[in-house]
Amino acid sequence: MPTLHWNGKHLSPPQPVSLTLDSVVHPKGRGYPKSRPDGRLILGDNLPVMSALLPAYEGRINLIYADPPFFTNRKFSARVGRGEDSRKPSKWKLAEGYHDSWADMDSYLQFLYERLHLMHRLLAPNGTLYLHLDWHADAQARLILDELFGAENFINEIIWAYHGPSPIRTAFNRKHDTILMYAKSREYTFNVDDIREPYNPNTVATFKASRKAGFGKIPDLERGKVPEDWWYFPVVARLHNERTGYPTQKPAAMMERIILASSNKNDLVADFFCGSGTTALTAAKLGRKFITCDESTRAVNTARARLAGVKSVFTVERDVAAQTGVATKSKKVRLKISGDLVQLKTSLDVDFWEVDPAWDGKIFRSAAQAQRHVRSGDIPMELKIKIGGRVCIRLVTVEGKQFQISK
Ligand SMILES: C[S@@+](CC[C@H](N)C(=O)[O-])C[C@H]1O[C@@H](n2cnc3c(N)ncnc32)[C@H](O)[C@@H]1O
Known part of the structure; x- marks a missing residue:
């Protein structure tokens, strides 16, 4: 070879x-x-x-x-x-x-x-x-x-x-x-x-009109065909x-x-x-x-x-050796917790945020998440979740900046 x-x-x-x-x-x-x-x-x-x-x-x-x-x-x-x-x-x-x-x-x-x-x-x-x-x-x-x-x-x-x-x-x-x-x-x-897919409507019409089309090979029109090796x-x-x-x-x-x-x-x-x-x-x-x-x-x-x-x-x-690039303090991010509601107050343009409702200070366990709507760009700024201790949130801005804030 x-x-x-x-x-x-x-x-x-x-x-x-x-x-x-x-x-x-x-x-x-x-x-x-x-x-x-x-x-x-x-x-x-x-x-x-x-x-x-x-x-x-x-x-x-x-x-x-x-x-x-x-x-x-x-x-x-x-x-x-x-x-x-x-x-x-x-x-x-x-x-x-x-x-x-x-x-x-x-x-x-x-x-x-x-x-x-x-x-x-x-x-x-x-x-x-x-x-x-x-x-x-x-x-x-x-x-x-x-x-x-x-x-x-x-x-x-x-x-x-x-x-x-x-x-x-x-x-x-x-x-x-x-x-x-x-x-x-x-x-x-x-x-x-x-992965079968429907036959082309022309093929279906041809075979419905004549079983003899296809030189003796009769496609299973119900089951569909195996796709070719070119895909659109x-x-x-x-x-x-x-x-x-x-x-x-x-x-x-x-x-x-x-x-x-x-x-x-x-x-x-x-x-x-x-x-x-x-x-x-x-x-x-x-x-x-x-x-x-x-x-x-x-x-x-x-x-x-x-x-x-x-x-x-x-x-x-x-x-383990990589820099996380996550800021743990920001004057621009505030949390308000009332009952089971976590509210995010920020002037940042947020792409995604999530909540760990019982933060152990080591591993972030995300139990509720919010992300921007594909078309409108809107994102919920409050998440409902049963609080079990210290609350920690992570957020990513549309520019890719990351924050982790706990309360
Ligand atoms: C063609 S894109 C993949 C797009 C993906 N299939 C999708 O649907 O979004 C190639 C990706 O490889 C990543 N990449 C390049 N070199 C890499 C490496 N050495 N280790 C891990 N990821 C790498 C780049 O960061 C980039 O996100």
Whole structure:
């Protein structure tokens, strides 16, 4: 088999980070305070994070979706806020999203190689990896995956096609991404009946008119067809109601197809480049457990807020040595507690806030959460919750500033 080489190609021994539990989130108070978490959201570089997971999870993850930077050599900005989509692009407020900037192709390939190697180790024997890239590096990644997984374990090259504006006038508009799907072994999970879709109405009409159409092959019009390896899902554009403002957010409908096809209920689904948390959110909605990670605080806060809208209890963890960036004092944030009502008084532009009604001074247990409405941008400034001791709140502003205030 041909293999790909680059300057500095190597696999380092695992260098695990030491993870600490930052908080436990009980969406809308579910299972508070005792339920065991179904998910883990981790802030940190995924290489040492995956190394730290190896002892407990090697060979145990059923599905990994990876949506890394694509080698575009661009900096992607996040949009500030959610409810301001009616403003003109020139008036958008922007904040740091993530960088996709590299010294050269060698350093990018090395970055991918070491991480894909750990993902391969973490996958269960029936597990599947989906690697999402585009024309910038999909050819190189295909060879790397052939080397790590074995070319015989290549399953699909999926084309995700979409529409959108483009400044290109010297070539066809580049409007597809490539998702490479590899299995750990030939015994991989593929739930074909969970992802069937209706046949095209023309096909249905043709076969209803004549059973002889199709040269003897009669489609099961009731059951539907197995989707092709090219998919159309609209991008999460400006007016999409899933939109978080986090750059390059992927559509939940696409993640749903991947998760339904390649995992079962209660399986473990992972995404170590989680961004806005689309994979974990969809996995939780479909009854899967999840582990997800990102090195960006904005990404983890965005995912945290989204996950607070579903039913899975989850932990938020981080590198014990990392700076939290959370302010514990602010003249701009005041709390008023009356009976079971916690009121937030602030002049800050709040994106998300949550309450621990019995703060032990160590682990924040979030039992009530409030977030901005997608369209209007409104956010409730009071939360009803049974108070059991000292009250602590956490809040994140639309600019990404974080506060933790107790009373
Ligand atoms: C293409 S975005 C993922 C978007 C995501 N699929 C979604 O739906 O929102 C890539 C993400 O990878 C993260 N990232 C890049 N390098 C990383 C690393 N070494 N460890 C963890 N996360 C990383 C970036 O911060 C960014 O959020």
